[in-house]
Amino acid sequence: MSDRNPYGIDVSTANVARIYDFMLGGKDNFAVDRAAAEQILKAFPESRDGVRMNREFLGNVVRHLAAEQGVRQFVDIGAGLPTRKNVHEVAHAATPEARTVYVDNDPVVCVHGRALLANTPTVAMVEGDLRAPEEIWERAAGTGLIKPDEPVAVLLVAILHFLDDPYAEVAKLREMMAPGSFLVVTHLSMTERRAEDTDRMKDVYSRANSGVAPRTVEEIKRFFGDFELLDNDAFIAPNVLERMAILGWGGVGRKR
Template sequence: MASSNAGIPAEDIDTSKPHPARMYDYFLGGKDNYEVDRVAAHRFMEAAPEVRTSVRANRSFLHRAVRDLVAECGIRQILDIGTGIPTQPNVHEIAQGIAPETRVAYIDNDPIVNAYASVFLTGAGNTSIALGDLRDPAAILERPAVRDTIDFERPVALLLVAILHFITEAEDPEGIVATLRDALPSGSYLVLSHATGDFHEDGRTEAAAVYKAATASMNPRARERVMEFFGDFTLLEPGLVQVPTWRPDGPLPADSELVGMYGGVARKG
């Protein structure tokens, strides 16, 4: 049985299909998931035993990137699209722990995630949450919660962390990211991570197939394709790499070479 549903009416919770955000929560050891999510998660782990190492490494990459951008690059605005179920510490906690004036806008397309995040953010200043679908980036940019929080005349850090691999090629991921990149002023940053099958002979196709029964499919991509999402932004060192090796602040996980996730941070202008 899952934990509290954050006040969401039972009829609004679809437990007939696994949900990527709830599966991710389970991989991270969270409790905001349901039996259908746990069954799918275990099928995924059978096909890709390193998944828990990968998602934890991805979460750590997010933390390091946010810390660097706020502490070293002076970023004071963050737009996090596909935020997922809140997992402490979250982006605003990390950023505002360094610079309390940092403004953070969260976007997710799932009402359940929105409700959890709204409860979690109660009393948090300079922070907002809104429903929005990455497949419609123009609408996200016009959300009142985004416009009221983010000043697009000043540098912004755009977070697309572990979200683009749920967009199919037919849905034009490159065009989606380009719309968002174009809205950012010079001095902004793009933080992106993406699943890949590059480090496994089977391409992790069996694992990705688990998501065919979920609310969104998984579409791992090769490094060359992921690189294209950065457009003309300049990648910071060490470039686009496996997430554990992006500016590590401690020993690498024992099986870090098996982590099927690329990550990188790039600057505009």
């Protein structure tokens, strides 16, 4: 993407969605985003692999839920910019009946996303903030693609660590999901032995459009409440999950 200022986009402040895009090898980013990403990579050289593993985990989960669990509707909150192997593409490949709603709180991301997703009738992108879960639910249902009384997969992938204390909001989402639904979470983790590197990463994000709050694995698991956690072996090799534990953890929970 050109580093000129297109459509009023702020190219002077790093954007977490564009940093993520750069880490994935995308082109929807600017010099300020690439500079921030390089600083993160100095603190955590594993970050680029971590982002790719995160994406692989997401794809494997979506494929499993669509093909093996019969899920036909997906709500991806904090979706960021559409990128390679999008949720709707993976889900649709597993079942043509799959419907996907992407949600992001950045209006510029939403405008760009709608343009990229135009002419795809089973996909929509809406503006919404995780701090207002009822509003997200209303807007997702308002697209006509999501039926609230049917099982749904809600994806909170690499988003919760950008919020200081989102437990109540995630609990509200769990409450609104129909029985048989699934919650998918991936999250930056925190360990004592890499505390100094984590502080350096937090400092980079503090100068971006959002700060970051890594959590311990036990703190991340709290987001699932009383949902039944599925075995991660179905989605990612145990040795990969162990290797990337220094960066993050992910899981899938089912509502009984």
